[in-house]
Amino acid sequence: MQPRTPEPIDAAYVQSLRDLALRCGLDRVGVAPATVMERARTALEARKVAGLHDTMEFTYRNPVRSTDPTRSVSGAQSMLVAARSYVLDEPAVPEGPYAAVARYAWVDHYAPLRAGLQQLVRKLRADGYRAVAFADDNSVVDREAAWLGGLGWFGKNANVLMPGAGSFFVLGSIITTAPLPVAAEPVADGCGSCRRCIDGCPTGAIVAPGVVDAGRCLAWLLQRPGVFPRQHRRALGNRIYGCDECQTVCPPTVRFERRHVEPTHLPAVPVQAWVPLVELLEAGDDVVLASYGRWYIADRNPIWLRRNALIALANFVRESGEAPSEAVVRTLAGYLAHPEAVLRAHAVWAVAEIGRTDLLPSGDTDRTVLDEMAALIR
Ligand code: B12
Numbered sequence: 001m002q003p004r005t006p007e008p009i010d011a012a013y014v015q016s017l018r019d020l021a022l023r024c025g026l027d028r029v030g031v032a033p034a035t036v037m038e039r040a041r042t043a044l045e046a047r048k049v050a051g052l053h054d055t056m057e058f059t060y061r062n063p064v065r066s067t068d069p070t071r072s073v074s075g076a077q078s079m080l081v082a083a084r085s086y087v088l089d090e091p092a093v094p095e096g097p098y099a100a101v102a103r104y105a106w107v108d109h110y111a112p113l114r115a116g117l118q119q120l121v122r123k124l125r126a127d128g129y130r131a132v133a134f135a136d137d138n139s140v141v142d143r144e145a146a147w148l149g150g151l152g153w154f155g156k157n158a159n160v161l162m163p164g165a166g167s168f169f170v171l172g173s174i175i176t177t178a179p180l181p182v183a184a185e186p187v188a189d190g191c192g193s194c195r196r197c198i199d200g201c202p203t204g205a206i207v208a209p210g211v212v213d214a215g216r217c218l219a220w221l222l223q224r225p226g227v228f229p230r231q232h233r234r235a236l237g238n239r240i241y242g243c244d245e246c247q248t249v250c251p252p253t254v255r256f257e258r259r260h261v262e263p264t265h266l267p268a269v270p271v272q273a274w275v276p277l278v279e280l281l282e283a284g285d286d287v288v289l290a291s292y293g294r295w296y297i298a299d300r301n302p303i304w305l306r307r308n309a310l311i312a313l314a315n316f317v318r319e320s321g322e323a324p325s326e327a328v329v330r331t332l333a334g335y336l337a338h339p340e341a342v343l344r345a346h347a348v349w350a351v352a353e354i355g356r357t358d359l360l361p362s363g364d365t366d367r368t369v370l371d372e373m374a375a376l377i378r
C-alpha cells in the first residue's frame with residue numbers, strides 16, 4: 001500500500017487543530033520545536049548532582065530521554081503543547097478534622113487532558129502524521145515544552161503561568177512528525193520584582209527563582225515513602241496530598257482564577273477537596289485505595305496516606321487549640337499499637353503534639369519508634 005501524502009501544513013490547518021483542541025476541553029495550545037530541550041536537560045542533571053531531586057525518579061530517571069522528543073517519536077518535527085485549567089469552585093471548609101487536598105487533585109484532571117490530546121492525535125494520524133500524546137509522563141518535561149511552545153512564563157514558584165490566567169493548569173503535549181509552525185517567542189516574564197512564593201513557602205523549598213528543593217517541598221514529602229522529616233511536620237499543617245501555597249499567594253494566579261472558564265469534560269464524580277481524617281485512619285486498605293487510589297501513592301501502599309493523615313490530624317488538633325474529641329484520641333491510641341512501625345512512630349509524634357504523652361507506649365522496641373520517643377525529650 002502506498003503511504004498516504006500528509007495534509008499540507010498551512011495557517012488554516014493549524015487553526016483547525018486549535019479549534020479542535022478548544023472543542024475537546026483544552027484551554028491553551030501552542031507549538032514547540034521537537035529539538036533537545038537543552039536548558040531542562042542541564043537543569044535536571046545539575047539538580048541531580050546537587051541532590052535537589054531528593055529521591056525522585058520521574059523525569060530525573062533518564063534526563064536524556066525526557067528532554068529529547070525524538071526519543072519518543074522518531075522523526076518528530078514539532079510538539080503541540082496544551083494546558084487545561086483545573087480551577088473549580090471551592091467547596092466550603094467542613095467542620096472538624098479534615099485534611100486539605102491540593103486543587104489539581106480534587107478530581108482527575110489528567111483524564112480529560114489526555115482525552116483532549118487523544119482527539120488531536122487521531123486527527124494528526126488521519127492526516128498522515130505520526131503523533132503520540134504525553135501528559136505527566138516521565139518521557140517529557142511538560143513545563144519546559146509548554147514554555148518553549150509559548151504557553152506561558154516560568155514563575156519563580158517553578159510553575160508555568162498563562163498570561164491572564166495564572167498557573168492552575170495541567171500540561172501535556174503531542175510529539176508529532178507534522179512540521180507545525182513553532183512559537184516565535186517565549187512569553188515574557190510576568191513576575192517582575194514579586195517574590196511572594198519564595199517568601200510564602202512554608203518550608204523555604206524555593207531555593208532560587210524557579211528552583212525547588214524537593215527534599216523540602218511538602219508536595220514531594222507527602223508522596224515520598226518513609227519517615228516524614230520531623231522538622232517539616234508542623235509546616236505541613238492539615239495537607240494530605242499536594243501543596244498549593246506557592247500558587248495561592250501568587251497574584252497573577254489568584255487575580256485571574258475566577259475569570260477563567262470552568263473546565264468542561266469533567267467526570268461526574270464528587271470533588272475531593274477535603275479528606276475526613278478519622279474516617280481515613282479507620283478505613284481498610286481497599287476502601288482507602290478505592291477512594292484515593294488515583295493519586296500518586298508510592299507502591300500503591302495506603303500506609304503513606306495514613307502517615308500523612310496522622311500528622312495532619314495532630315496539626316489540626318493542635319492548631320484548633322481545643323481538646324481532641326474521644327474519636328480522635330481513640331484513633332491515635334489505636335495507631336500506637338499498629339503492626340506497622342512507621343505508623344506507630346508517627347502516632348508517637350501525633351499524641352505528643354496534642355499533649356497526650358500519657359498515651360505513649362513503654363514496651364516498643366522498634367528502632368524507628370524509639371527514635372521518635374527519643375526525639376520527644378531532646
Ligand atoms: C517531579 C515533579 C514534581 C516534583 C518536583 C517539582 C519541581 N519544581 O521540580 C514535586 C513532587 C515536588 C512536584 C510538585 C508540584 N507539581 Co509537579 N511535576 C513533576 C514532573 C513529574 C517533572 C518535573 C520536572 O521534570 N522538573 C525538572 C526541573 C528541572 O524542572 P523545573 O523545576 O520546572 O525547572 C525549570 C525552571 O527552573 C526553568 N528555569 C531555568 N532558569 C530559570 C530562571 C528563572 C528566573 C525561572 C523563574 C525559571 C528558570 O527551567 C528549568 C527547566 O525547565 C512534572 C510532569 C512532567 N512530566 O514534566 C509535574 C508538573 C511539573 N507538576 C505539576 C504540578 C501541578 C505540581 C504542583 C502544583 C502540585 C501540587 N499542588 O502539589 C506542585 C508544584 C510545586 C512547585 N512549586 O514546583 C504540573 C505543572 C503545571 C504548571 N502549570 O506548571 C506538571 C507539569 C504536571 C502536569 N503535566 O501538569 N512536581
Ligand code: SF4
Pocket residue numbers: 157200201202203204205206212216217218219243244245246247
Ligand atoms: S508546593 Fe508548597 S512546599 Fe513546595 S515549593 Fe510550593 S509552597 Fe513550597
Ligand code: SF4
Pocket residue numbers: 155156157158190191192193194195196197198246249250251252253
Ligand atoms: S508569587 Fe510572584 S514571584 Fe512567585 S510566581 Fe507568582 S508572580 Fe511570580
